Amino acid sequence: xxxxxxxxxxxxxxxxxxxxxTGFAQMPIFKRYYIADIPGLGWLAQFYVxxxxxxxxxxxxxxxxxxxxxxxxxxxxxxxxxxxxGGIKAALIIGLVVSGxxxxxxxxxxxxxxxxxxxxxxxxxxGLCMALLMVSAYALVKKKTWVK
Amino acid sequence: MRSxxxxxxxxxxxxxxxxxxxxxxxxxxxxxxxAKEETEPLVTLIDISKCIGCEECVYACREANAAKYPAxxxxxxxxxxxxxxxxxxxxxxxxxxxxxxxxxxxxxxxxAMVNGEELELNIPRRCMHCENPxxxxxxxxxxAKQEPNxxxxxxxxxxxxxxxxxxxxxxxxxxxxxxxxxxxxxxxSLAGNGAMYKCDRCYQKLERGETPACIxxxxxxxxxxxxxxxxxxxxHALAKETQGYIYGETENGGTHTLYxxxxxxxxxxxxxxxxxxxxxxxxxxxADGSNLARAMLIAPIAGAAAAFGKFYxxxxxxx
Numbered sequence: 001x002x003x004x005x006x007x008x009x010x011x012x013x014x015x016x017x018x019x020x021x022t023g024f025a026q027m028p029i030f031k032r033y034y035i036a037d038i039p040g041l042g043w044l045a046q047f048y049v050x051x052x053x054x055x056x057x058x059x060x061x062x063x064x065x066x067x068x069x070x071x072x073x074x075x076x077x078x079x080x081x082x083x084x085x086g087g088i089k090a091a092l093i094i095g096l097v098v099s100g101x102x103x104x105x106x107x108x109x110x111x112x113x114x115x116x117x118x119x120x121x122x123x124x125x126x127g128l129c130m131a132l133l134m135v136s137a138y139a140l141v142k143k144k145t146w147v148k
Numbered sequence: 149m150r151s152x153x154x155x156x157x158x159x160x161x162x163x164x165x166x167x168x169x170x171x172x173x174x175x176x177x178x179x180x181x182x183a184k185e186e187t188e189p190l191v192t193l194i195d196i197s198k199c200i201g202c203e204e205c206v207y208a209c210r211e212a213n214a215a216k217y218p219a220x221x222x223x224x225x226x227x228x229x230x231x232x233x234x235x236x237x238x239x240x241x242x243x244x245x246x247x248x249x250x251x252x253x254x255x256x257x258x259x260a261m262v263n264g265e266e267l268e269l270n271i272p273r274r275c276m277h278c279e280n281p282x283x284x285x286x287x288x289x290x291x292a293k294q295e296p297n298x299x300x301x302x303x304x305x306x307x308x309x310x311x312x313x314x315x316x317x318x319x320x321x322x323x324x325x326x327x328x329x330x331x332x333x334x335x336x337s338l339a340g341n342g343a344m345y346k347c348d349r350c351y352q353k354l355e356r357g358e359t360p361a362c363i364x365x366x367x368x369x370x371x372x373x374x375x376x377x378x379x380x381x382x383x384h385a386l387a388k389e390t391q392g393y394i395y396g397e398t399e400n401g402g403t404h405t406l407y408x409x410x411x412x413x414x415x416x417x418x419x420x421x422x423x424x425x426x427x428x429x430x431x432x433x434x435a436d437g438s439n440l441a442r443a444m445l446i447a448p449i450a451g452a453a454a455a456f457g458k459f460y461x462x463x464x465x466x467x
Contacts, residue, residue, distance in 0.1 A: 032229070055437060055440035062451065063454070066451030066452050074459045108441060118293060
């Protein structure tokens, strides 16, 4: 495994962990279930902190995705080499980026989205996240790679 | 040595780079098209010096919104863990001296010293209807919405009562009633805790072209409502005329409620606490998120630059 690939894997892993953690922290669950009471984890119950962190890790994930796709294309590996789990994960990440992007725009001042759309985006975003975590866990356990 | 990267692969990569940047901007464009056509929001102007504290507005609000008030089912589900607070206002519906799920507007008495004399004031308090309302924008369940006319409201049928909207509101306005709402049909012991309630600016009346109940009922014409630009102009004119002070124009990045007081707001002595909001200076709570959102547009460019940098380095090495 090249050093570039190793670094990318580590950055992706850290980003996925924190983006999921700060995403779940958007729900008022960490205080309720004493997790924010654990010394050092109090920030998980601070919604503005976790909101800002979620945006920062989203930026890193977007940059990483663009880098990964471009690097893949420029190295002429061919999309046929993408495994089924790799393809599913990629589709889920695209869904997360698009739904998350729409939610970021919704959160800007002066944007008025209809309630059904907000509801679909919120539920869709968390559903995609859960699916990505499950597929990623499966790929980790079964040692499934992104490409053949 | 000839590069192993073909022109076709390079063009493919370039198109992907352009495409990924375009996706970011197209998300913004799509979102803009999904958002409704911009209309100027409505702003209420409250002249504090006129309020006599008669509570006509409070009772008009209760009458107009009675059908929206919670009707909790008792006994409440046993909550897990035990720290989850049961908030039951159903036996205290008549309380009018603070915000509750059954009282979306109250008169907050205030005192101030003016030229050595004590001045008593009455301040109608309710949701400020922020320009960029954190309660709406940060609700994780999509239970709240903001309308182009500036009002923000919570759909009690969707709300799970997690009270995040209260936690992120600079004035802690939304109030919870346990034992009502969608959570009862999901995991009542483990997730949710009722529904949140606050002023919705009589949105149904506004839809019919009518005035919100509190404004209509006021015998002293304390409140007026109109387009934001006109009301800001009016608030400044009133403040100039009375040598008064404005609250709500810049607080939390701007709100759709403007108070004009004859004394500076930081000199008002108010009884504050749960359900009794302060009138402190409030920074724009959504500012960090908005700035980070703009910075997010750089992310695909950074990713593309890194990929092309690596590609360029490889081509040079191969040459």
